Amino acid sequence: MSGPVERVFDAAADAAPEIRGGLPERRAKAESENESGEVQLEADVWADDLLFDRIADIEGVNWYASEEREDVLTVGDADDGYAVALDPLDGSSNVKSNNPCGTVVGVYDQPLPAPGSSLVAAGFVLYGPTTTMVVARDGEATEYLVEADGRTDLGPVELPEEPTVYGFGGRVPDWTEAFEAFVRDVEDDLKLRYGGAMIADVNQVLVYGGAFGYPGLRSAPEGKLRAHFESMPVAYVVECAGGASSDGSGSLLDLDPDSVHERTPTFVGHRSVMDDLEAALSD
Numbered sequence: 001m002s003g004p005v006e007r008v009f010d011a012a013a014d015a016a017p018e019i020r021g022g023l024p025e026r027r028a029k030a031e032s033e034n035e036s037g038e039v040q041l042e043a044d045v046w047a048d049d050l051l052f053d054r055i056a057d058i059e060g061v062n063w064y065a066s067e068e069r070e071d072v073l074t075v076g077d078a079d080d081g082y083a084v085a086l087d088p089l090d091g092s093s094n095v096k097s098n099n100p101c102g103t104v105v106g107v108y109d110q111p112l113p114a115p116g117s118s119l120v121a122a123g124f125v126l127y128g129p130t131t132t133m134v135v136a137r138d139g140e141a142t143e144y145l146v147e148a149d150g151r152t153d154l155g156p157v158e159l160p161e162e163p164t165v166y167g168f169g170g171r172v173p174d175w176t177e178a179f180e181a182f183v184r185d186v187e188d189d190l191k192l193r194y195g196g197a198m199i200a201d202v203n204q205v206l207v208y209g210g211a212f213g214y215p216g217l218r219s220a221p222e223g224k225l226r227a228h229f230e231s232m233p234v235a236y237v238v239e240c241a242g243g244a245s246s247d248g249s250g251s252l253l254d255l256d257p258d259s260v261h262e263r264t265p266t267f268v269g270h271r272s273v274m275d276d277l278e279a280a281l282s283d
C-alpha cells in the first residue's frame with residue numbers, strides 16, 4: 001500500500017530521468033523572474049511544469065507550491081491533505097557550466113506557509129555523474145539510485161563520525177565579522193568544497209561529513225535560500241541522517257515562516273559545527 005507521501009517521491013523519481021534528459025536543450029534564459037527576483041532559466045520553468053503535472057494529481061496532495069510560482073495552488077479538495085513545496089531545479093546556474101544540480105521536495109501536513117515542524121517527509125534528487133535520490137521520513141534517510149526503469153535502494157544515509165568538508169555561500173566581504181571569524185576556525189580543520197548547488201553541496205556533507213551553509217549577508221540579512229523550498233527540507237533530511245541544522249540560533253525545523261517565499265540563513269551538517277556556529281554568532 002502506498003500513500004500520498006510515497007507517491008510524491010515516486011513521482012519525483014519518475015520525473016528525474018526526463019528532467020535530466022531535457023537539460024541539454026534548455027540552457028537559455030527565460031524571459032521572466034521568479035518571486036525571489038531571480039532570472040528564471042527555461043529549465044527552471046520547464047522542470048516546475050513537469051513536476052506540477054506529476055504531483056498535482058496525486059490524491060491526498062491538496063496544495064502545490066514552488067520557488068518558481070508566486071502563489072500556492074490548491075490542487076485537491078480535502079481540507080486535511082498534504083502540501084508539497086518544491087525547488088524544481090536547485091543550482092540551475094550550474095546547467096550552463098555543466099555542474100550538478102538537484103530537485104528539492106518538502107511534504108508538509110499543513111497549508112503553506114507552515115512551520116518546519118509540520119514536515120512529514122523531505123528529500124532531493126541529485127543530477128550528478130549518476131542520478132540519486134535521498135528520501136527522509138520517520139527519523140531515517142534512505143538513498144536510491146534512479147534510472148529510467150525505476151529506483152534501487154542503496155541503503156540508509158548517515159553522516160560519518162568525523163566532519164571533513166565545508167562550503168559556505170556569499171561573497172566573503174559581504175559576510176558579517178562574526179561569521180567570518182567562525183569560518184576562519186572551520187578552515188583550520190575542514191577542507192573547502194563549494195559547488196554552487198545546495199543539493200550537491202549538502203550531499204557531499206552527507207557522504208564525507210562537515211557542513212554546508214548560506215549565511216545572512218551584510219547586504220541580505222536573511223541570506224539567499226528559501227525556507228519552505230530549500231532550507232527546511234534539507235534540514236529535515238540532514239537531521240534524519242544524524243546531523244543538525246541551524247539558522248544561526250537554532251534548528252531550521254523550529255522556524256515558522258510568515259510567507260511562502262521567505263528566506264533564512266541556512267546551515268546543515270555535523271552537530272559540533274552547528275554548535276560552534278551558534279556560539280560564534282551569539283557573541
Ligand code: AHG
Pocket residue numbers: 038067087089090091092093169170196197198199214224
Ligand atoms: P536556485 O538555483 O534554486 O536558485 O538555488 C541556488 C542556490 C543554491 O543552490 C546554492 O547553494 C546557492 O544558490 C548558490 O549561490 P551563489 O551562486 O551565490 O554561490
Ligand code: MN
Pocket residue numbers: 087089090091198230
Ligand atoms: Mn535552489
Ligand code: MN
Pocket residue numbers: 044067087088089090091092
Ligand atoms: Mn531553483
